[in-house]
Amino acid sequence: MSRVWSEISHQVEQQSGHIPLQTSILTLVVVARGRLEMRSAHDVLHRLSQQLPSRAIIVEIARPGTELDATISAHCQYLESGRAACYQIVEIRAASDRLQAVPSLLVPLELYDVPSFMWWVGDIDFDSPQARRLMSSAERVIIDSARFDAPLEGLRAFASYLEHQDTSCTGTDLNWARVTSWRELIAQSFDHPLARNLFDTIQRVDISFDRAAEAQAYLLAGWMASRLNWRLTSASRTPDTVRLILKNHQDGEVYINLNLQQSGGVGVRGVRILAGGADDAVRLTVRRSSDDIVIVSIETAALPRQDRVLRDTKPSLHELIGRELLIHTRDHVFDESLTFVTNVVDTLAIASAP
């Protein structure tokens, strides 16, 4: 690795006059399977290198019987300032039935004294001992439940893994990162002086979502419920709606409706919150008006309706991962939201049992 780095440093210095600076922020282990996932991994790493210069190790899960193989490369790209951002990639190809050997390779390759993240590009079999062993070598595991065949079941299995594994490994889901913008806008809505004291008076929350974003809607509901200390008392499902009944800390009832939309998008479409009493009712709305515009509104009887028109471009995969890589410690807000999602999934399963 040192020789590869030395050679590329020399080349960059000759071309630009600057020795490339090597800043180590983290090690990112990427686990990918198949050509599409590998392409996705390389694309993300290339884009991430500008933001978080680091060492990346790609573990390609190959067909059984494939020989263990590894390659090393270093990459630099010039920034506007003329300086070069560089990163190193180690690629390990291991057969799916030989994954248990991989952690012993990872440890010496990971950068010393910086956090180690593991991003699984595709679906994960959480019951597989090999996958569990591989995950246990990371400090933080990033999954993407949007790529799972059954996202809610996958989240439930992930929650179970995080709860029962015996290392200090923490986790997150890119679907959680996809609702960050919604969380920010909802939280900001309560900064308004007319909304500040309304948390205990929220009566109803409606979350509408596209079919592919069911897990996002559940996580968003889980986030509100866990942050505001709401307890789930019942859950029921119709073809287009999941209806949750909860109790706030004063034992008041709160309704959350998760409404499936027949639109063709892949995200949350809108959130409407009703709060206040008969004399001071307030309606807070965050709704997507087009692919990249959201409108945040506050409606009260006393003031004119106030709208904020905001740009909300769908974040790319590397931006989502970049955001999650900034969180080094346990994200207990995510953990508690995930626990709520698990609770809802279990309650719905019981309700629908014959």
Place this chain on the structure above:
Amino acid sequence: MSMTTRETIDSLAGAQASPFTNPLREGLLIERTPAPCTMVIFGASGDLTRRKLIPALYNLALERLLPAGFSVVGFARQDMTSEIFRARMKEAVNEFSRRSPVDDAVWNSFAEGLTYVRGDFTDANAYNNLAQHLGVMDETRGTLSNRLFYLSTPPDSYDDIIVNLGNQGLNIGPPASWQRIIVEKPFGHDLDSARDLNAVVNRVFNERDVYRIDHYLGKETVQNIIAFRFANGIFEPLWNRQYVDHVQITVAESIGIEGRGGYYDHTGALRDMVQNHLMQLLTLVAMEPPVELTADPVRDEKVKVLRAVRPIKPDLVRRFTVRAQYAEGYESGDPVPAFRDEERIAPESITETFVALKLFIDNWRWAGVPFYLRTGKRLPKRASEIAIQFKRAPHLLFPGNAAGSMEPNVLSLDMQPDEGISLKFAVKVPGPMMNLRSVNMGFQYGTSFNVQSPDAYERLLLDAMLGDSTLFTRRDEVETAWDIVTQIMTGWEQTGATTLPTYEAGTWGPVEADAFLKMEGRQWREL
């Protein structure tokens, strides 16, 4: 459901009096949004509004940091409709925003709140019109009587504007609302005028509602001085007279006076740069850790530094200061005129375009450590840096020729043009001999966090709306800095000089500045 807007505002008094914690904000990295408000810009037809203020506000809108109903009222003498004002501001955003071209959807929403009121700063009726206009904004946009007044005018209009705001009652509002004023530098031109201005401001506005803006403090790298010093345990034990030989603070500009001859000839580098920007850097690098990172604890510590600066009495200015003017020379290969040949500069002007100072901070931490400050126009490049030069090792083990090219350890906090931090230390050159060489270990923001820093005005305007004055200068801070600078100006006047030393434009200053350090066995850093 029948409350009026006024009743609504009154009813908020109790709600805002108690500290507010938003449980949904936990774990999120976004700043809270301020309460709905109107920003009134006096001098809205001027350059600062076009180049900095409106682009900064628009960028805040893009970053989703402006509140619902946020409004801007431009106020100036020039005859202009709100439509024309909006069109001009859109052009300005396209030209000067770091996020151009304009995003039409966001701009259209932002521009709904942009209006213009024509008025003379001395005309009481104009303020009556303004008050009525603001009342309409409260009713139609729900701005809750929250006002942020911005003085973006020549300083000679400050008194009129402030007094008229007071006469019209625009400095007060319902209990839950706030009325704040941002005052642009210069805050006076000497100690007496600064005190007079502060007296006028404080007759109308409570000091906690006064935001004296020095845009330098809004720069990300200047704020990083605080992070670097107080978030890293390894430097603090070295940050004192026992280990530091001296400190150099340089703010170099390659530009000249850029058509501001009339202003600059009455100002000079000492007033224009040292009293504010360099003094701010001095306080941040020299202050003790504040008890918490909030407005008054931070500013208390900064003021303590300024109070500990040993005054340069008038009879000592020759020993502790160097001033000079640029002569003709070259900038980026182009010939440039001498300062005295610039437009609107008096031919016999003795206004300094370069100043170097030696200051001592008489406290336990810094006793005996010189702080060298220098700033100037028409220097070879734009560069800002704070360099902490450490004392040499007490005993060198190495033979003279081995240590020949070894320099003292220097920790450099770079602010412009490349933001970063570097540390110089000695290493052995590979080979059989014990040869030593100094090398730099560098950290560059640009290659580590490829994130575009917000403009200083974005941060400062948002802070003012949020009521956080940490990055603004307090009355006593301004007056103490002026006290230091005014004594130097008095000393310069008493010398009776009719000419100043000169330096060729495009060089690092006059030979006198080099000699100033050389006689102490030191030299200016080459940036």
